[in-house]
Amino acid sequence: MSANTSLLDLYLDATIIANPVERSTVIQNIVNVLKEYSLDKKYEIKMSDGVLLLLTVENGSLSAVLRTHLNGLITLTLEEGSSSSFLTNIGVEELRKRLNKAVQKRVDRIPILKRGLEVPNYFSSSDERIFEYDFDKLVFQADSPFQNVKILHSPTFGNTLFLDDLQNLAESDLSYTHGLMKYGELSYKDQEILILGGGDGGLLHELLKEKPKFITMVDIDQLVVDACREHLRGACFDSLDKLKGDNYEVIIGDCVKKMDEYMKEGKMFDFVFSDLTDIPIATEPEGELWKFVKKIVTMALQVLKPRGRFLSHATGIGCVDALQEYEKMLRKLPTKVEFRSHSAFVKSFLEKWVFYEIWEI
């Protein structure tokens, strides 16, 4: 890393910010604390909601932006070119305590952000919370005709697959696959199964252990399958080594087209799994996410035998609105369905993920 950013939040009262005299006193107190770090005011701008100050040390190597907000918050953002001097968590905690003393109000410190990391490590949860991973190596990266495919290595999660920078599956994520399968609650023995997506091979590997009659997996992206066969073996094991076995076949193709064919042929399954990425990949211009998601579940229900089950992952438990929207969509399907949701903590997602079991009534 080659630069650090540190954020501090000072929780003052709105009345202090609204009153120019009080505001200027409190800002002077903060400026005085920053002066102890050789930060001097260089520029000030009046804003609709108060003021914005730029402070730097003499040679500019450490800078700070201080700004007020109408609700009483004062944000302070420090930046430094080198990681070797002031901007460490210990150093900023000391500053936080001094600021706390100076303003006599709550002051929060957000842990140091590292800029210019060699291996990308900042990603978000489904509900847009930031996580800093411990990826130490870019194992694989390439662009397929459909998406950017990346595999990063982490000491905590093993190799981890990203599609268009969205977290997909890590070698540690058996709980994801078991969550999707409702492991232990449903029996796959002698069943006919269709997997939509699932190119990482994790679900295929786990389902094969259950002695199904036949699994057909349809993933659009050859590159994902090839990359996972080589670099995600802790999830797919040997299940992608051959694309066709006694009781399974991996088809590289568009699952929508494939389901169309199955409908025409009258081919039906006991279980259909949706293991597509959150942002779905369609070869036709399908429009937005919801349209596509609805299309998938509608088609899947049509290739299900009576009493068959559609199993799908949804999103993180924090995405309350999206989950409600999904259930609303299920209730409005052309076919009348019942559904049950369940959740599992997925290590590399660092969140609880929600899954659905859906069936026609």
Added chain:
Amino acid sequence: MSANTSLLDLYLDATIIANPVERSTVIQNIVNVLKEYSLDKKYEIKMSDGVLLLLTVENGSLSAVLRTHLNGLITLTLEEGSSSSFLTNIGVEELRKRLNKAVQKRVDRIPILKRGLEVPNYFSSSDERIFEYDFDKLVFQADSPFQNVKILHSPTFGNTLFLDDLQNLAESDLSYTHGLMKYGELSYKDQEILILGGGDGGLLHELLKEKPKFITMVDIDQLVVDACREHLRGACFDSLDKLKGDNYEVIIGDCVKKMDEYMKEGKMFDFVFSDLTDIPIATEPEGELWKFVKKIVTMALQVLKPRGRFLSHATGIGCVDALQEYEKMLRKLPTKVEFRSHSAFVKSFLEKWVFYEIWEI
């Protein structure tokens, strides 16, 4: 939340930054992109490693600091007073793409940071990586004579105990307790056990299930015990409801003093657990962490029966130096010991935690 901060990193070449003409061209390209967002240059400072620019929109409500770094990195930090306008992950992703097009080099986006959160949600891992939790409620907060005690609620982890803002245990963290116990590998049946710390009651509860002869737990902080009895019941269950039972006793006191007494009495145990916080609490001025850690393990070994086991948590697997230091310390103890380490992924820590089993030889 009342403000947002967004960080972008542009990976240029060091030679571009070193050359004033090339540098100024590339900066002009970036400034032109920012102009599309009504951000205008307000102030510029020459630095030892290039330049620092402050840009704002007319009324100052959106601001940006752009700075160059000698290794070729250009950091861009945007801040905005309201969460309702430009600074969303989707909005900034669009900007990232435009910058990427303008500079024709890698541009990374760090997910939006939320300023002024009502419930504190930014904490770090043991190796100082930032995590944004989903705490939605401050369940309990008070200062004891020893530390700040906080219990926060998360939909993902349940209630979670923080001591001096350090993550201690969540109701979801059975893997921590089982890791510390080497669950399934060691037998506690009919054994005499001493727990140092452990005020959250998680370890006490799990050990009681194993039908030990007697457990003595010595925690210094009555407030922790009281708070966990009420608010961390998913970890301690009913084990803290009474401080004394048929086969256990919870003593509120200093475990160092207590071990001194045991040594004088000649009282010994089959197992001693160290379940003290990372930053240890000593009533005497013990000096730094390592001195205290060494003292604890030295004393614990002295109150262990022959073939007894000392079990301790250490830190996250990312803290390679600290773990090496710990093992170095173990090798230099006055008593000759052997040890084995193992690890477990602790959900609410969002990292793998390392534990030690130590015994005299």
